[in-house]
Amino acid sequence: MRLLSRNAEALFWLARYLERGASLARVIEMQSSFGAHDQEQGWSWLLALHSDEERFKERFEVSSRNIATFYVTDLSNPGSVRSSIHWARENARALRPFIPIEMWVQLNAFHGSVEALAADDISLSQLPRTCAVIRAGCLAQIGIAEGTLFRDEGYQFFKLGLLVERADQTSRLLDVKYAHAMTNSKTRDLSDDFVFWSTILRTAAAYQVFHRLEAKGADLERVSRFLIFNPSHPRSLGFCVREISESLHTLRHSFRLSRANKCLEECEVMMEGLHDMGRNTELAAHLHEFNNWVQTSLGTLTDTLSSAFFTRSRPGALEAEAAQSQSQSQGQTQTQTQSQSSVPAPGLQKQDQNQS
Amino acid sequence: MAKISALKQPNTFCALDGYDPGKFYCELLGDSNQPDATIAPLWQCLETSELSILKQRASDAERELFNLGITFTVYTEKDAIDRILPFDVIPRVISASVWAKVEAGVKQRVKALNLFLHDIYHERHILNDGIVPAQLVLSNSCYRPEMIGLDLPCGTYIHINGTDIVRDRQGEMLVLEDNGRSPSGVSYVVENRHLMQRAFPDLMQGMNIRPVSDYGKRLLGKLREVAPTGVDDPCVVLLSPGIYNSAYFEHVFLAREMGVTLVEGGDLFVENDRVFAHTINGLVQVDVVYRRINDDYLDPTAFNPTSMLGVPGLLRAVQRGRVTLANAIGTGVADDKAIYAYVPRIIRYYLNEDPILASVETHICGEPGGLAHTLANLDRLVLKPVGESGGYGIVIGPKSSKSELEDAAAKLRADPGNFISQPMIELSVSPTLVEQGARARHVDLRPYAITGRDTWVLPGGLTRVALKEGSLIVNSSQGGGTKDTWVLAGDQ
Numbered sequence: 001m002r003l004l005s006r007n008a009e010a011l012f013w014l015a016r017y018l019e020r021g022a023s024l025a026r027v028i029e030m031q032s033s034f035g036a037h038d039q040e041q042g043w044s045w046l047l048a049l050h051s052d053e054e055r056f057k058e059r060f061e062v063s064s065r066n067i068a069t070f071y072v073t074d075l076s077n078p079g080s081v082r083s084s085i086h087w088a089r090e091n092a093r094a095l096r097p098f099i100p101i102e103m104w105v106q107l108n109a110f111h112g113s114v115e116a117l118a119a120d121d122i123s124l125s126q127l128p129r130t131c132a133v134i135r136a137g138c139l140a141q142i143g144i145a146e147g148t149l150f151r152d153e154g155y156q157f158f159k160l161g162l163l164v165e166r167a168d169q170t171s172r173l174l175d176v177k178y179a180h181a182m183t184n185s186k187t188r189d190l191s192d193d194f195v196f197w198s199t200i201l202r203t204a205a206a207y208q209v210f211h212r213l214e215a216k217g218a219d220l221e222r223v224s225r226f227l228i229f230n231p232s233h234p235r236s237l238g239f240c241v242r243e244i245s246e247s248l249h250t251l252r253h254s255f256r257l258s259r260a261n262k263c264l265e266e267c268e269v270m271m272e273g274l275h276d277m278g279r280n281t282e283l284a285a286h287l288h289e290f291n292n293w294v295q296t297s298l299g300t301l302t303d304t305l306s307s308a309f310f311t312r313s314r315p316g317a318l319e320a321e322a323a324q325s326q327s328q329s330q331g332q333t334q335t336q337t338q339s340q341s342s343v344p345a346p347g348l349q350k351q352d353q354n355q356s
Numbered sequence: 357m358a359k360i361s362a363l364k365q366p367n368t369f370c371a372l373d374g375y376d377p378g379k380f381y382c383e384l385l386g387d388s389n390q391p392d393a394t395i396a397p398l399w400q401c402l403e404t405s406e407l408s409i410l411k412q413r414a415s416d417a418e419r420e421l422f423n424l425g426i427t428f429t430v431y432t433e434k435d436a437i438d439r440i441l442p443f444d445v446i447p448r449v450i451s452a453s454v455w456a457k458v459e460a461g462v463k464q465r466v467k468a469l470n471l472f473l474h475d476i477y478h479e480r481h482i483l484n485d486g487i488v489p490a491q492l493v494l495s496n497s498c499y500r501p502e503m504i505g506l507d508l509p510c511g512t513y514i515h516i517n518g519t520d521i522v523r524d525r526q527g528e529m530l531v532l533e534d535n536g537r538s539p540s541g542v543s544y545v546v547e548n549r550h551l552m553q554r555a556f557p558d559l560m561q562g563m564n565i566r567p568v569s570d571y572g573k574r575l576l577g578k579l580r581e582v583a584p585t586g587v588d589d590p591c592v593v594l595l596s597p598g599i600y601n602s603a604y605f606e607h608v609f610l611a612r613e614m615g616v617t618l619v620e621g622g623d624l625f626v627e628n629d630r631v632f633a634h635t636i637n638g639l640v641q642v643d644v645v646y647r648r649i650n651d652d653y654l655d656p657t658a659f660n661p662t663s664m665l666g667v668p669g670l671l672r673a674v675q676r677g678r679v680t681l682a683n684a685i686g687t688g689v690a691d692d693k694a695i696y697a698y699v700p701r702i703i704r705y706y707l708n709e710d711p712i713l714a715s716v717e718t719h720i721c722g723e724p725g726g727l728a729h730t731l732a733n734l735d736r737l738v739l740k741p742v743g744e745s746g747g748y749g750i751v752i753g754p755k756s757s758k759s760e761l762e763d764a765a766a767k768l769r770a771d772p773g774n775f776i777s778q779p780m781i782e783l784s785v786s787p788t789l790v791e792q793g794a795r796a797r798h799v800d801l802r803p804y805a806i807t808g809r810d811t812w813v814l815p816g817g818l819t820r821v822a823l824k825e826g827s828l829i830v831n832s833s834q835g836g837g838t839k840d841t842w843v844l845a846g847d848q
Contacts (some may be wrong), residue, residue, distance in 0.1 A: 001591055001617045093599045096425070097611040097618040109423045147400040153636060273510055312622055312634040 008157045010091040015142070015161030022138035023169040024081050028071055029131035032124060032201045033236055034195070034349045043067045043231035064124060072122050072130070081134055085114045088141070090312050103141060112139040116157045126324040143322035153255045160305065163247070168239035168298050170204060174227055175291035176283075197223050204235050217326050220284050228290075229278055237294060241270050244301070261310040266301045273297070364494040369406045371446075372787065373423075377796045381527045381784040389454050394844055396505065397562030402446065407793050414789055417555040426547050428832070429602045441544055442837030444555055444788045448799060448819040449563075452846030458803055459813045461713030462519050464703060466805045467594065469536060470482045471706040473513040475505045477686065486719050487705050488698045492722075496695075498688025499539075500647065502627065502671055508684055510809050511581040515682035516575070516646075517805045518818075521713065523784035530711050530781065532800065534537075534699070536691040537683060538648050541818040541838075543609035546571055547762045548840040549816070566815040571804070574611020576814055579614075581808030582680050590643035592616045593633060596648055597626070597665045607648050614646075619650070626669030629676040634786045645670075645678045651685050674717045677686065687703040692740040693722060693776050716781060720746045722773035734761050739768065752828065754780055783828055788821050798822045800830050802827060802839065815843040 031043065043064040047053045052070075060066040074080045087149055089111045114134065121130045149155050160208075160293065177200045196216035201207040204227055214222055230236040243265045252260035275282065277290055377385065384399075385391060391399040418440055421427070427438040437839065451457070475482050476493050483490040484834045493499055506581030520532045539662045549568050552560060576592060583590035595608035611618035617633070625632045625639065632639035653663040656669035689695065695702075697718040700711045719726035719737075730737060734753050742747040751764040768775050783797035804818035819839040820830035830836040 001593070001633065001640050002616060002637050004619065004623050005634045006620070006623050008636045090599065093425075093604075096605075096608040097594075101424070104425055105423055108425050112423075185700070290778055309636045312625075 002060050003153045003157075003209040005310050007154065009306070010094045010165075010309070011098075011154050011157040012161040012305070013093060014088055015158045016143075017084045017091065018138045018141050018163040019162045019165040020169070021081050021084035022077075022135050023166070024071060024084065025131040025138065026205065027136040027173075027203050028068065028081075029128050029135060031189075032068070032127040032131070033108050034199045034202065045180055046071060046180070049172050052077075052079065068122050068124070072127075073117050081131075082114055082117070085111055085138070086132075088138075094336075098154065100144070100150075102148050103144050105243070106137075106144055109212065110141065110277055110310055113137070116186050126159060141163075153251060153257070154186055156251050156255075157309070160244060163240045163244045163261060164298055164302060166235055167237050167244075168238070168295060170235050170237055171291050171294040173200065173203060173249055176226060178220065178224070178287045194218065206235065208231055209233060222289075224287060228274070231270055238274055241267065241274060244269065257309075263301060263304050265295070266304050270294075270297050270301070281320075306310060366732065368406045369408070369793070371407050371410050371493065371789065372399075373793055375409070375794045375796070376759055376787050377787075379525065380782060380796060380798070381523055381525055381593070382796070383427050383450075383523070383784050383786040383799060384446075386451070387527055394451060395563075397762065398447070398449065398559055401559050401561070402787075402794065410445065411682070413555060414443075417445065417551055417580070418443055420555070424547075425605060426543070429600070429604065431602070441832050442648065442823060443548060443551065444821055444823075444837050444839045445552075445559070446787050446789055446794060447552065447559070447840040447842045448786050448801075449842045449844065450801075453832060453843050454529070455815065455843045456846075457712060458521065458801075459815070460804050461529070461531075461711070461806045462517075462729050462813050463811045464712050465531065465534065466514060466711065466807055466811050468699070468706050469534065469705040470511060470513050470626070470807065473687060473690050473704050474508075474511050475706075476689070478505065482702065482705055485705075486582070486807075486837055487701050492698075493579050494687060496692055497513065498651070498686065498690075503684070503686040506675060506677075509584065509680055510706060510807075511683040512582055512807050512809075513687050514690065515578060515582060516683075516809050517807070518802045519799045519805065520683050522530075522716075522781050522804065523801075525782045525784075527784070528606055529713055531699075531715050532781075533693070534691040536687045538650075539651065539802070539804070540606055541802060542571060542814070543606040543812065544838050545804070545816050545841065546613070546840060547609070552840045559830050564843065565842045567847050568814055568816040570813050572610065572615070574814075575610070575806050576614040576616065578806045578808035579644045579680075579682055579814070582682065585678055585681055587643045591633075591641060592646065593619045593642050594625075595621070595647040595649055595667075597653070599620075599647075603648065603681040604733065608647070615700070615812055616646075621663075621665045621667050622761045624667040624670075626667060626673050629669070629672050629678050631667070631672045631679045633669065642679060644682065646682045650687065654685065655683075659710060663764050672764050694722065696775075697776065716778045717777055719777045721768060721775040721777060727768070727772045731773070734765055734768075734777075736780065738780050739775055739777050741774055742843060744775060748798030748833075753779060755828075780828075783822075786819070786821065788823065788837075788839070790823070790825075795825070797825070798828050798830065799839070816841045817843075 024147060027046065027049070031046065044062060046067055047056050056070055056179055070077050070080065072081050074160060075082050075086065084355070089107055092099060092104055092107050114137070117130065120126060144160060149158060181196070198207060201210050201218065201225060206226065210218065210223070210226055214226070216222065226233065229238045231238055231242070233239055245264070248260050248264045248267055251257045252264060273293065280286060382389060413799055421440040421443060422438070427440050428488055430437050432437050444724040447778070458623065472482060480490070482488050483493060514536040518535040518541065518617055521529050522532050523529055547567050571594065581593050592614065594611045594614070596604060597606060598604070601607070607618055619633055623633050624642065625634060630646070631642045633642050649665050652660045652667045655668060655670040656666050657668045667791060671685070674681055674685065697720050700715055702801045703709060703711045719729050721727045721730050730739065733805055737753045739753065753761065756764070783798040783800065786793035786799045788797035797820045799819050801817050801819055804814045805811050819841045820832070820836045821839055822828060822830045822835070823837050824835055828836070
């Protein structure tokens with residue numbers, strides 16, 4: 001039988017949660033290793049990165065310790081590392097008949113170790129090490145998938161989840177750091193600038209390669225161009241969007257899924273938008289606007305994927321017979337809402353809405 | 357007791373030191389109460405295993421089960437906790453000749469129960485002939501009038517059956533219960549064996565054990581046999597209540613071993629009385645559904661209307677013969693504790709044979725004689741509610757206090773039809789690794805039989821062990837564990 005819609009959705013979200021967990025762990029690892037001299041105030045940008053200021057301030061005082069707790073171990077925060085890994089595991093659990101046992105065993109044991117994190121593990125001195133372990137755990141799962149997951153349609157949905165999430169994270173990082181750079185540009189000196197840009201590059205796993213390629217060093221223009229357009233850096237927007245397009249083409253042509261057409265259209269709009277932005281000589285001036293557009297486009301792409309492949313409501317599911325089944329579609333839609341809530345995707349919808 | 361003392365290392369405490377089955381039948385030592393040639397390699401290995409090392413290996417093995425996710429889920433008010441079924445490293449061994457009898461007895465029973473189900477949903481000969489009281493069947497809550505007159509492929513209602521068997525003090529195998537609805541536990545049979553092979557290959561050396569790992573492929577074969585007429589290459593799926601069901605691991609295991617898709621109710625859709633699954637490329641028709649959802653929850657339009665787990669319209673698809681459910685709807689009436697007492701008569705009626713496996717003497721409290729006998733002997737009997745499963749609600753007379761017995765008698769008088777009683781069986785024991793070493797603990801056996809055109813019995817089965825000293829209740833929900841079950845190959 002071909003891939004169940006429910007399994008396609010779970011593969012997409014499994015990958016998104018893993019990528020999100022790895023990304024967030026890297027952000028906190030870099031912040032606690034390289035940004036600590038900024039002290040309390042320096043941690044607030046994490047709240048901006050995920051548009052969480054209001055939600056956070058309802059419950060906590062702003063302090064580095066509280067922010068770290070909120071993003072690492074707080075299960076009531078759907079955007080925390082622990083929540084991401086929890087939901088990755090719930091999706092993997094639904095996928096157990098489908099994914100290789102090796103994937104489940106690693107994620108299950110890794111989830112156990114995250115659940116066992118104690119207050120000491122997220123003290124500011126232990127935080128970099130803890131986050132490094134978490135990042136490695138998420139990446140190990142992605143690596144096991146790379147090495148063992150059968151390359152059928154399901155793999156493409158996994159890959160799409162990784163890429164969409166990664167593009168989203170890179171875009172958010174650029175946007176927030178851009179705002180930060182703008183507000184502080186007059187008070188900073190050059191050495192501060194070097195630390196600032198280095199931290200951003202490290203957060204995007206791009207520090208080494210950037211300095212290998214860019215003899216002139218880091219500034220807003222060069223860092224932005226690198227993270228948006230570099231065709232070979234796996235976390236750049238250009239790279240992610242190109243790979244998304246490839247995955248969609250594979251679904252369309254190798255697996256003959258005509259439902260991929262609409263998603264391909266969305267993807268082409270994004271590629272054109274990136275291309276236009278590449279020719280824009282005043283990139284920095286349009287950066288915020290551009291990032292908003294990127295995040296909205298990724299949201300639209302996800303919605304399109306969802307209605308093309310994941311939806312289990314009756315209309316459109318079997319085009320040839322759609323007309324005669326109007327009366328029955330109602331009951332089914334209800335079932336769908338209920339069953340989808342068993343593997344929910346908390347946080348993301350909320351974040352996307354806030355951004356757009 | 358015989359010991360191969362020459363092999364025993366001095367100054368170490370070995371696993372079997374101090375093992376004593378007492379007055380009970382020992383599964384490992386058998387009739388002679390001595391280790392015979394068929395189990396000699398295992399016995400020697402246990403005799404020479406240092407207890408502390410064996411215990412360490414056992415706890416490593418249990419951790420592995422946890423990491424592999426071979427778990428069931430326990431729900432408290434706040435959390436869902438994954439637990440392993442405690443695993444005992446000392447296997448239960450069944451000789452080729454004993455197994456031959458079990459296998460033949462299980463096949464006979466399943467055959468008779470399928471004929472019984474066909475009959476009560478068609479001509480009702482057995483009721484009209486007065487062999488089984490009609491009221492007991494027709495007013496049973498598990499009897500489904502929706503099934504009346506339906507002809508099922510191969511006449512099979514119970515495709516997957518688990519027969520609970522105990523052994524008394526004399527070593528006689530007795531059927532305690534049939535499970536013909538949705539018996540669980542078979543995944544542990546296979547996974548226990550795999551664990552044994554990975555973690556204790558030394559215990560298996562020299563033992564001629566029949567394999568169990570082809571269960572999934574065999575099951576798929578049987579399910580394909582019962583596809584609706586005219587379907588040559590049926591699409592088989594496994595219908596699970598989903599990840600929050602406590603037996604979800606087993607559903608995963610079965611889907612994986614059969615190589616079929618695990619679906620939830622929301623993945624299926626009925627249209628024009630045909631069943632479809634939602635895939636990324638549209639709807640795919642489904643022909644056979646191995647369902648692990650109870651009758652009540654299968655179809656909200658036909659049964660429990662609040663069910664979120666089922667598929668609206670599924671019953672009509674079954675009635676139109678467009679899809680086969682395994683097990684069929686309405687099999688619960690055959691494994692009911694009240695019908696159980698009549699199974700020997702059911703076997704004679706349809707097959708004209710004596711039962712190969714004996715049953716436990718059963719008093720039906722709904723009958724005046726049965727009630728009187730039960731009330732008079734409550735302190736010596738085991739009282740069981742007929743509708744419950746999982747060992748709940750059982751009162752073991754000899755182990756109950758006076759007030760507990762009075763309580764039970766009151767409940768019994770209030771609703772006699774809800775109870776049966778049986779003499780207390782002194783269940784056989786098997787050496788089981790506990791803190792002090794190998795000690796005698798009571799066990800039962802659940803062999804699995806799968807039926808399409810005919811029946812195949814998995815050469816093995818689930819051995820459940822009551823880990824608490826003296827306890828007779830082996831259910832996992834009541835502190836039971838499991839053992840690997842070794843059916844030995846014969847000489848032929």
